[in-house]
Amino acid sequence: MRDVDLDAVRTFVAAADAGRFQDAAAELSITQQAVSKRVAALERKLGVRLFTRTARGAVPSADGQAFLPHARALLRAEERALASIGPGRRALRVDVIGRRLGPAAVLRDFHRAHPGADLDVVTFPDADTAVDAVRSGTVDASFRAVTMPGRRLPGEVGAVRAFDEPVQLLTGPSHPLAAARAVTPAELARHRLWMPGLVTGTESAAYYDALAAAFGLTIEITGPDFGAEPLLDALAGSPSLATFVGDRTRLVWPVDHDLRRIPLRDPEPVYPHSLLWHRANPHPALTALRAHLHSAHPARTDTGTWVPAWAR
Structure with a gap:
């Protein structure tokens, strides 16, 4: 046959x-x-x-x-x-940096607002892979902080600042800042900040390197990265360790951990997520996603926030 x-x-x-x-x-x-x-x-x-x-x-x-x-x-x-493979027939394929992180939460908001939009959510390990996937058509869009230093996008790849995610401090109940309603980034200079999941050369590392340099912080990345649960266990039992998380990051921990998410203020550090897409991509759900981000997450122009110089 x-x-x-x-x-x-x-x-x-x-x-x-x-x-x-x-x-x-x-x-x-x-x-x-x-x-x-x-x-x-x-x-x-x-x-x-x-x-x-x-x-x-x-x-x-x-x-x-x-x-x-x-x-x-x-x-x-x-x-x-x-x-x-007809226009609008297949699922919109979108890369997010992690399924528990802010971009995935924003994508869930979009799906609630557009329940008829069929989505295929994937994760790529780094921004270079994500850009190549958008360029080749492997994915329709990607959420990345692509304005990190030294990055130039191919001409056919569009990018727009999609949303700014406030960064919070996460501590255990015995940490000196556990009862604070908010803290300034400068106050963290004398505290241990531990982010074992950061990988040198990635967009996240570039952001937190800039944050540390701007406010005199020391962020430790030593030790193996066993994932979120061991990190939360370590924070719960430590009177000195703290870490940073995005305010849309989904974290679940046992009740007796009693972890604290503490806002940062004066200024408020925000992580600059961008949306990437191929300029020739006609998928109607991509147009709807871009419109949703524009209306639901307008650009922040207030002077009370901080982003790295390369993201401004």
């Missing part, structure tokens, strides 16, 4: 349904001679006679009757395959 001509299969089904080659030709907008040629070519390919000619037209032979349901299935498969 390799290399079977689907036009010939479609012609066979039309002729079987119509009962006459002339009627099938009219339905398909081709000549009766073309119908005969296609059916004959399919019969040669299959090695059987598909029709029995009668005075009233053509009826499927025994082999034709056996092949007919499979022929219909082939045409339905063709329709599904074409529909899956």
